[in-house]
Amino acid sequence: MTKEQTTSWAAGPAVGHPAARTEAPAPVELRGVEKRYEEGERAVVALRDVTLQFPRGTMTAVMGPSGSGKSTLLHCAAGIERPTRGRVLVDGAELGGLDENALTLLRRDRIGFVFQAFNLVSALTAAQNVELPLRLAGRRADPGQVAAALERFGLAERAGHRPSELSGGQQQRVALARAVITHPAVLLADEPTGALDTHTSRGVLRLLRELVDTNGQTIIMVTHDPAAAAYADRVVLLADGRPVDELRAGAGAEAIAARMAALEESTAVGNAAAAPASRSAADARGAVQP
Numbered sequence: 001m002t003k004e005q006t007t008s009w010a011a012g013p014a015v016g017h018p019a020a021r022t023e024a025p026a027p028v029e030l031r032g033v034e035k036r037y038e039e040g041e042r043a044v045v046a047l048r049d050v051t052l053q054f055p056r057g058t059m060t061a062v063m064g065p066s067g068s069g070k071s072t073l074l075h076c077a078a079g080i081e082r083p084t085r086g087r088v089l090v091d092g093a094e095l096g097g098l099d100e101n102a103l104t105l106l107r108r109d110r111i112g113f114v115f116q117a118f119n120l121v122s123a124l125t126a127a128q129n130v131e132l133p134l135r136l137a138g139r140r141a142d143p144g145q146v147a148a149a150l151e152r153f154g155l156a157e158r159a160g161h162r163p164s165e166l167s168g169g170q171q172q173r174v175a176l177a178r179a180v181i182t183h184p185a186v187l188l189a190d191e192p193t194g195a196l197d198t199h200t201s202r203g204v205l206r207l208l209r210e211l212v213d214t215n216g217q218t219i220i221m222v223t224h225d226p227a228a229a230a231y232a233d234r235v236v237l238l239a240d241g242r243p244v245d246e247l248r249a250g251a252g253a254e255a256i257a258a259r260m261a262a263l264e265e266s267t268a269v270g271n272a273a274a275a276p277a278s279r280s281a282a283d284a285r286g287a288v289q290p
């Protein structure tokens with residue numbers, strides 16, 4: 001990459017310096033967040049009193065057993081779901097205080113999203129996909145900006161290709177370039193390597209890491225993969241809608257896998273212990289019903 005391209009790409013709120021991490025307010029903060037889904041007479045509590053800060057220039061992996069609330073946490077942080085209780089702040093703005101229009105604008109300008117299924121527009125080329133968020137915001141893309149983003153993600157030769165002409169890893173890199181072209185306060189990634197083979201996953205994870213270390217990007221990544229989580233500065237473990245443990249950078253994939261296995265076992269034991277009680281409750285209900 002040329003120096004010019006680097007400069008063009010890096011323009012924006014890049015604050016990766018450790019001092020900036022401590023002084024600036026956290027790009028994303030959850031305070032006492034509860035999310036409850038009402039299903040007829042039943043309620044599912046997906047998040048319970050979650051208070052977490054995601055400091056600038058850090059990558060946090062969110063792990064936990066199936067149903068522990070990982071996606072709900074990501075959706076609340078993105079303003080896709082509104083918490084039943086508590087507050088979510090993005091870049092200091094409280095999402096609960098925003099109407100739908102303001103929320104849409106904040107999502108478009110301040111939040112980048114990467115999914116397991118790359119979610120590219122199939123009729124557009126790689127370059128057009130990357131440019132899309134700028135166009136949607138009514139901004140004219142600086143001609144060098146899209147090219148620099150493609151170059152940075154190793155896609156310079158693929159600018160004119162449509163998603164169907166790209167490999168999975170290339171498509172995810174286009175999705176990444178598109179997610180960060182607006183210099184969002186936070187990049188939210190939901191199983192970003194879930195559809196990729198091991199080798200290709202590592203390439204995408206290295207790019208995520210580089211965004212944090214070079215641009216000061218803040219990343220929250222939901223993953224089931226301990227090897228992916230090992231790229232993060234911090235691993236937050238959820239169980240039954242609550243953060244129950246944290247592992248710090250350098251824990252290593254094996255330690256993360258061991259902690260996850262223990263958590264899954266204790267959750268399974270908890271569920272098994274709860275099952276007879278709910279069965280007897282069901283039996284009891286059955287007994288009074290004709």
Ligand SMILES: Nc1ncnc2c1ncn2[C@@H]1O[C@H](COP(=O)(O)OP(=O)(O)OP(=O)(O)O)[C@@H](O)[C@H]1O
Binds near residue numbers: 039065071072
């Ligand atoms: N729209 C919804 N309506 C009702 N219940 C929901 C809804 N979305 C999620 N839930 C419930 O909330 C709980 C948390 O779900 P969530 O998808 O956040 O878990 P997860 O940890 O991401 O799970 P997985 O790893 O299986 O994707 C689950 O019990 C789920 O069934």
